[in-house]
Amino acid sequence: MNTKRVVVTGGAGQIAYSLLFRIANGDLFGPHQPVSLHLLDLPEFETALKGVEMELNDCVFPLLKEIHIGSDPNRVFEGADAVFLVGAKPRGPGMERKDLLGENGKIFVEQGKALGKAAARSVRVLVVGNPCNTNCLIAAHHAPNLSPHQFFAMTRLDQNRAKFQLAEKAHASVAEVSHVAIWGNHSNTQVPDFHNAKIRGKRASELIRDADWFEQVFLPKVQKRGAEVIGARGKSSAASAANAALDAMRSVFEPTAAGDWFSMGVYSKGNPYGIDERLYFSFPCRSKGDGHAEIVHGVEIDAFLKEKIAITERELIEERELVAHLLG
Numbered sequence: 001m002n003t004k005r006v007v008v009t010g011g012a013g014q015i016a017y018s019l020l021f022r023i024a025n026g027d028l029f030g031p032h033q034p035v036s037l038h039l040l041d042l043p044e045f046e047t048a049l050k051g052v053e054m055e056l057n058d059c060v061f062p063l064l065k066e067i068h069i070g071s072d073p074n075r076v077f078e079g080a081d082a083v084f085l086v087g088a089k090p091r092g093p094g095m096e097r098k099d100l101l102g103e104n105g106k107i108f109v110e111q112g113k114a115l116g117k118a119a120a121r122s123v124r125v126l127v128v129g130n131p132c133n134t135n136c137l138i139a140a141h142h143a144p145n146l147s148p149h150q151f152f153a154m155t156r157l158d159q160n161r162a163k164f165q166l167a168e169k170a171h172a173s174v175a176e177v178s179h180v181a182i183w184g185n186h187s188n189t190q191v192p193d194f195h196n197a198k199i200r201g202k203r204a205s206e207l208i209r210d211a212d213w214f215e216q217v218f219l220p221k222v223q224k225r226g227a228e229v230i231g232a233r234g235k236s237s238a239a240s241a242a243n244a245a246l247d248a249m250r251s252v253f254e255p256t257a258a259g260d261w262f263s264m265g266v267y268s269k270g271n272p273y274g275i276d277e278r279l280y281f282s283f284p285c286r287s288k289g290d291g292h293a294e295i296v297h298g299v300e301i302d303a304f305l306k307e308k309i310a311i312t313e314r315e316l317i318e319e320r321e322l323v324a325h326l327l328g
């Protein structure tokens with residue numbers, strides 16, 4: 001079996017420190033698929049990368065065939081099959097994710113170009129570094145020889161957070177919660193969709209008979225969960241972000257379970273919900289496991305959802321305007 005080349009940028013950072021070991025353990029491509037790991041970080045972090053490499057080696061993962069570390073994206077991205085663009089500054093307390101655009105946006109210009117030049121033509125790219133939707137737009141824009149549909153922005157952590165809240169409130173298991181969609185931006189305007197979510201196959205609102213809870217507790221809780229974690233840990237989410245990154249990437253390489261969907265920030269061109277067509281916008285998606293995420297059509301949008309979706313769309317358009325100089 002051919003070895004799959006997996007790139008993780010920000011290889012010396014805290015998300016990578018969870019993600020890399022799980023990829024090497026087979027948590028991305030399964031227990032039979034050999035992988036090589038390609039780690040990118042800034043030149044001043046090469047010694048730290050070396051330490052991560054030593055630890056990966058010392059885990060003696062049978063599936064891990066090779067490790068490459070470096071600070072030149074043109075070399076590290078060579079032949080990449082799956083790329084996690086994690087390397088970017090995280091926000092601190094009191095900041096919004098879009099406050100990072102000025103510093104982080106430009107990283108994705110260089111990395112988009114390098115992906116276009118060096119990665120495998122079939123590469124799939126998941127942008128995790130914040131603000132991930134707009135960074136994804138920048139990266140895809142600079143790789144015009146790849147399809148924008150090969151790029152994804154991660155809203156899976158939001159979906160997982162929403163699922164947990166619903167399960168806890170309904171005294172259900174997380175496995176009994178399905179059809180959890182996040183619409184829009186990975187920001188505090190995101191729309192965790194409680195209208196279409198299901199618990200044990202029924203609408204969540206049939207089991208949780210408390211409209212106020214959905215609107216006044218659940219919605220802001222999920223929207224602000226990232227900030228809540230930062231407040232408690234002093235650092236942004238890491239292990240749960242790495243776990244969501246694996247869930248998200250697997251979602252396009254594995255067929256979606258019958259009757260369910262997953263949330264992903266995908267290129268909005270041709271979307272059936274009338275959203276601006278040049279954004280990475282999170283929709284409910286399904287995959288045949290062929291590397292594509294197809295937007296689910298016909299999801300019911302009530303008046304409440306419609307109003308909230310318009311707000312998150314507006315924010316993404318504003319973010320795009322803020323980085324217009326990087327999209328020339």
Ligand code: NAD
Nearest residue numbers: 010012013014015041042087088089090128129130157241
């Ligand atoms: P971290 O500071 O621990 O690690 C980031 C790493 O990226 C550092 O090692 C840094 O040197 C490296 N880096 C910076 N610029 C780089 C570049 N140009 N090329 C390669 N590497 C570079 O941060 P973290 O906690 O791992 O978070 C990384 C990013 O992920 C942040 O932007 C954070 O906000 C974001 N994040 C997103 C989600 C999500 O759900 N989408 C969840 C959690 C965190």
Ligand code: LMR
Nearest residue numbers: 091097130226227236237
């Ligand atoms: C998260 O949702 O945990 C990340 O985007 C980190 C953050 O800044 O909240």
